[in-house]
Amino acid sequence: MKTPTPQLLSVSYAHPAQKKAAEAFASEHDLACQPLHKAQSELTLNFTEMQLEIIDLQNNMTLSVDFVGGSLGHRKKFGGGKGQTIAKAIGIKQGKPIPSVLDATAGLGKDSYVFACLGCPVTLVERSPIVAALVKDGIERASLNIEFSDTTKQGFKLHNCDALEYIHAITEDNKPDVIYLDPMYPEKKKSASVKKNMQILQKLLGHDLDTEEVLKVALEKADKRVVVKRPKGAPELQIGRSPTLKYESKGTRYDVYVI
Numbered sequence: 001m002k003t004p005t006p007q008l009l010s011v012s013y014a015h016p017a018q019k020k021a022a023e024a025f026a027s028e029h030d031l032a033c034q035p036l037h038k039a040q041s042e043l044t045l046n047f048t049e050m051q052l053e054i055i056d057l058q059n060n061m062t063l064s065v066d067f068v069g070g071s072l073g074h075r076k077k078f079g080g081g082k083g084q085t086i087a088k089a090i091g092i093k094q095g096k097p098i099p100s101v102l103d104a105t106a107g108l109g110k111d112s113y114v115f116a117c118l119g120c121p122v123t124l125v126e127r128s129p130i131v132a133a134l135v136k137d138g139i140e141r142a143s144l145n146i147e148f149s150d151t152t153k154q155g156f157k158l159h160n161c162d163a164l165e166y167i168h169a170i171t172e173d174n175k176p177d178v179i180y181l182d183p184m185y186p187e188k189k190k191s192a193s194v195k196k197n198m199q200i201l202q203k204l205l206g207h208d209l210d211t212e213e214v215l216k217v218a219l220e221k222a223d224k225r226v227v228v229k230r231p232k233g234a235p236e237l238q239i240g241r242s243p244t245l246k247y248e249s250k251g252t253r254y255d256v257y258v259i
């Protein structure tokens with residue numbers, strides 16, 4: 001994970017009413033803070049009255065987490081359900097108990113929310129404090145919505161820490177059924193198919209280099225399976241064993257390691 005430099009990331013606020021919160025976050029994470037119109041960095045974590053957002057000032061793109069509207073709300077209404085490839089990958093099957101999922105690379109929480117929509121209790125682990133702050137803000141706003149609260153009633157708890165640390169601490173009594181990994185994958189070039197969310201995350205985080213290590217530990221701690229999301233055509237992670245099963249959907253492959 002990249003450490004954000006002052007050139008890459010600063011903290012800003014849209015209105016003086018958010019100045020205190022923005023300054024507190026900036027000082028905790030050793031980042032510069034200024035009103036939005038004075039921001040000079042490539043990205044800025046911007047506090048507004050409505051939401052916390054990352055603005056890509058070079059490309060004029062904004063990223064925030066919305067569990068109720070946007071693409072996630074749309075997917076829940078029209079594209080969710082047990083027939084999704086991701087549902088099969090985590091082992092959801094008619095007549096079988098719904099698994100608990102530890103999403104150890106939670107990112108913006110999109111896949112986590114899909115698991116919650118499928119009825120799974122979900123634990124989210126995200127190591128970047130910036131990304132975790134966006135998700136925390138998304139959860140807080142969505143919690144005012146009855147449908148979100150109902151969807152996540154089995155559990156939807158976010159931890160801002162490293163997956164290795166979190167997974168190491170799992171004991172026999174609190175093993176999740178499934179550990180899910182979706183690490184940042186290095187893109188060869190800036191392509192139009194890379195969604196704007198991912199473009200901003202790639203700038204902020206770079207790519208993840210420790211996933212093989214996380215996978216090895218996850219295999220010791222998951223009760224039923226570990227699922228790794230990869231771009232279609234990407235090599236398997238090199239851990240000395242191959243996945244038990246592979247599921248493919250448009251552009252994506254899920255490598256499933258059954259315990």
Ligand SMILES: C[S@@+](CC[C@H](N)C(=O)[O-])C[C@H]1O[C@@H](n2cnc3c(N)ncnc32)[C@H](O)[C@@H]1O
Binds near residue numbers: 125128131208
């Ligand atoms: C591709 S994004 C995940 C996207 C996510 N599946 C979603 O649906 O929004 C990968 C995320 O995993 C996080 N991550 C990678 N390795 C991690 C680790 N060892 N511990 C915690 N978080 C990690 C990165 O910081 C990044 O936010």
